[in-house]
Amino acid sequence: MKEIAQRIGVSVSTVSLVLNGRDEGRVKTGVAAEVRRTAKELGYKSNPLARSLRTGKTRILGFVSEEVATTPYAGGIILGAQDAASRLGYMLLTVNTDGRANEDDEIATLKRYGVDGFMYAKMSNRYVDVPAALGDYPLVLVDAIDRAGRIPSIEPDEFRIAYDATMRLVNAECERIAYIGCSASMVAQDGRLAGYRRALEDAGRTFDESLVANVLNNGPALRAVEELFDRRSPDGFFCFNDARAWYVYECAARRGLEIGRDISVVGVDNHRIFAETLEPQLTTVELPHYEMGYWAACKLVSLIEKRDPSGFEVPDTTAPLPPFDGANPAKVHCTLIEKESVRARR
């Protein structure tokens, strides 16, 4: 800045004004133009550190999450958050906490680096008590809801995931539509069971408990699905995730049933790789990790800058970004990706 100022014989303050777009009606347009020109000429890049030191704002967002790596989900969320941050001129500083132990430490570190606000993501266990350390900062929760319901948060629309998937099977004229759920207690499980049930009712059918198998994994899961096959011979399956869809594929193979013809399967695509591996490929509902991350970062910036986020640039994603209308939690409506595991739609 000093150099620019010297070159064209103005003061650094003027340069600062111009380069920050605060020159409207304060700096002669001629001078302003010249400043901008020389800035570009010299390849001037502002030093965010120095600026932050002065302004107290760093344009850095803290992203706190546990087990960033151990779940396949996290990556997508971070990616989305990063993209949004980048477009809005922010950076993302990510820390991961192993359970409770170092959480407060990590948050303290982020604070020392001067982050302007926090995103707090807990993978899958969704009702959280927000750490007190975050209380006095702008904050958005991702795939988590605080018990008090006061903090902006975003989550997948679990109900509609199941509703759409089940309706897809109804439309494929499946007679006995099973739900392969999760026997661990989770928000996702509850929402999806409800969506499954409602879709059946809307289709004029009655919910039948004996078509539901809530399972975990490995042998016991496989046997439970086997048992469901034998007992009820379902011809349609909505699966809690792709891992559970695999049990259906396995049972079908053993019975000589052809998927996409004899039985139809829709799953939620948690792990990606399954959809690529299974034959025939699995019709899935994509979980909106990227979208949640993107939304959360936008929301957080709007909080920090006290600015209306509805004007923010929106990415081109499979699931539409939910509106920033204050509804809390915001729910992302996910997209169903057609593959060959379901009979052609009527």
Next chain:
Amino acid sequence: MKEIAQRIGVSVSTVSLVLNGRDEGRVKTGVAAEVRRTAKELGYKSNPLARSLRTGKTRILGFVSEEVATTPYAGGIILGAQDAASRLGYMLLTVNTDGRANEDDEIATLKRYGVDGFMYAKMSNRYVDVPAALGDYPLVLVDAIDRAGRIPSIEPDEFRIAYDATMRLVNAECERIAYIGCSASMVAQDGRLAGYRRALEDAGRTFDESLVANVLNNGPALRAVEELFDRRSPDGFFCFNDARAWYVYECAARRGLEIGRDISVVGVDNHRIFAETLEPQLTTVELPHYEMGYWAACKLVSLIEKRDPSGFEVPDTTAPLPPFDGANPAKVHCTLIEKESVRARR
């Protein structure tokens, strides 16, 4: 700092000296102790921004990678790098680049934030041309090797992965050990095929091309494995990854063969979830993503501080961290995790 100084009637310079551990023989030990005490009392935390502005060092490491989220691998690497950075008093600033487009932009942004060095990770396509923009910074490559061979880098020991897995099958007295590889050209594929071959030779067997099936995914992959079953009836399988192991499980199910008794299977665990889903659980070699990230961050810090990294604290990981002895690329020797898919070791 000002406050501390005032409280005990010294100058900020003295406080700075003490708090940075540069007081040896320069500040009276009594004063030093008092400074430290009041610092703790006041809960003083240094402001990294201000320090960086002065020193030109930020203690921030830039982590550049493409498609951070689209592969399941990235998370582990970042986690490892983050842990190491955290222990060494650094932060990680992560950016992801979509192919070539914004790579230079993202790197420029990191530079503006004053990162002290870079880690550059490319998932799976491993021979890279390092972006010129990184040329003048401390740099470490992760799971990638530069063509010139001059930049420190780390990768899994692909050869030994395959060697150990194959040897495990030899020890289980498998007669016809097949390799289900990857038909796309990759460093990993070459290394593993070589390791498989060598293990067989060391066991006094001859490599037999007709026991190798290089496949991609879905139907074609499944049919290729079917064909291998029918043609050669292998009783041992080393699989390029867990997705490919699934084709073996599928074929076995269709033939009524029991895994862990009639046939034995070892796979590389790329996607984690498979090992949890398959029954019986898959014996895997874990890819050392965490370890690679950890090693790379340590190496980078040692470069930045021109300091010997061998004293760095080492994490408790399944695979041992390779030495910092200058061998390039460093190779991580991975660990085989026993599950039920292989007959008990003799």
Next chain:
DNA sequence: GTGAAAGCGCTAACAG
């Protein structure tokens, strides 16, 4: 041993 002073690059209040 310790303190005064300069300065990292930038912004903001105020004076002109």
Next chain:
DNA sequence: CTGTTAGCGCTTTCAC
């Protein structure tokens, strides 16, 4: 409209 000045929190000579 523009320049002067002060200062963000810290480190680092250099003089005492």
